[in-house]
Amino acid sequence: LIYGVAGDGFYVTMEAGARAKAEELGVDFIADGPAQFQATLQVPILDAIIAQQPDAICIAATDRIALIEPMRRAYDAGIHMISVDTFIGDTAGDYTTPELDWMLSYIGSNNVDGGEIGCSAIVDAMGGSGKFYIQTTQPGVSTVEQRVEGCEKAIAATNGAVELIGMDYNDDNSATAAEQTSAVLASNADLGGIFGTNLFSARGAAQAVANAGLTGAVKVAAFDAPEDAIVALNDGIVDIVIAQHPYEMGQVCIEYAMAAINGEPEKIEKRYPTGYTIITRDNVDTEEAQQSIYKSQ
Numbered sequence: 001l002i003y004g005v006a007g008d009g010f011y012v013t014m015e016a017g018a019r020a021k022a023e024e025l026g027v028d029f030i031a032d033g034p035a036q037f038q039a040t041l042q043v044p045i046l047d048a049i050i051a052q053q054p055d056a057i058c059i060a061a062t063d064r065i066a067l068i069e070p071m072r073r074a075y076d077a078g079i080h081m082i083s084v085d086t087f088i089g090d091t092a093g094d095y096t097t098p099e100l101d102w103m104l105s106y107i108g109s110n111n112v113d114g115g116e117i118g119c120s121a122i123v124d125a126m127g128g129s130g131k132f133y134i135q136t137t138q139p140g141v142s143t144v145e146q147r148v149e150g151c152e153k154a155i156a157a158t159n160g161a162v163e164l165i166g167m168d169y170n171d172d173n174s175a176t177a178a179e180q181t182s183a184v185l186a187s188n189a190d191l192g193g194i195f196g197t198n199l200f201s202a203r204g205a206a207q208a209v210a211n212a213g214l215t216g217a218v219k220v221a222a223f224d225a226p227e228d229a230i231v232a233l234n235d236g237i238v239d240i241v242i243a244q245h246p247y248e249m250g251q252v253c254i255e256y257a258m259a260a261i262n263g264e265p266e267k268i269e270k271r272y273p274t275g276y277t278i279i280t281r282d283n284v285d286t287e288e289a290q291q292s293i294y295k296s297q
């Protein structure tokens with residue numbers, strides 16, 4: 001498993017799911033990933049793994065385009081290739097196209113839907129009108145790009161009643177996200193809603209709202225469910241937490257890898273969408289919500 005960045009609860013949870021399934025199936029499993037969410041750091045890790053000649057690789061590509069060639073190298077070296085979380089290419093994760101049909105599968109959330117769910121909830125919480133702002137990580141990352149697309153759909157559905165006043169790229173860094181959000185709050189006293197497209201974006205956005213004393217006045221949708229997002233939800237800083245199912249992504253990835261190795265392609269779907277658990281203050285204490293909180297180690 002080559003994940004997107006070390007120390008991110010989302011990937012920590014994915015690795016736990018993959019490791020548990022690997023133990024169950026007797027798979028020799030290793031996981032590695034870059035210290036920052038960056039293609040230039042991830043590609044050398046991929047190359048080092050290719051050199052070890054594994055039978056299969058599950059990878060969360062940190063860039064839709066930059067990882068195509070390096071991943072193709074792995075395939076050409078005889079390794080079964082599976083995308084987990086993010087996809088490569090510009091066909092929205094469709095791996096049936098001739099350019100990408102060497103990819104076995106894309107296992108991950110429906111991110112357009114996720115963005116739309118989060119932003120529709122915030123639009124509602126804003127009473128259907130007002131100013132909206134998006135915190136996201138980097139261009140070229142399939143997941144967050146699709147979440148922005150879904151969010152823009154929710155905003156467009158208001159026919160202009162909600163106005164998207166801006167979007168900033170925080171480079172997957174919550175301190176940067178907090179700084180950028182603070183600046184936007186300072187110059188837009190009437191901001192109504194914010195969408196943080198991933199764990200670090202949402203963490204920074206929530207911190208900035210709390211620091212500005214705007215808890216409750218500015219509604220926040222947090223993509224991803226680390227423990228601190230749940231604390232922020234309970235404190236009224238965040239209004240909706242969209243929990244992905246990274247543990248399942250890790251498990252399915254190992255199952256698919258084994259199916260490929262055992263010559264059972266009928267067990268592999270080209271697209272395996274994992275679902276969401278939508279957490280609000282109404283259901284946060286349910287077992288389902290509590291179980292969907294990401295592991296931190």
Ligand code: T6T
Pocket residue numbers: 004008010011085086143144197198199200223224244
């Ligand atoms: O949101 C997840 C993941 O889906 C995305 O591709 C990158 O950011 C996270 O890992 C959360 O930090």
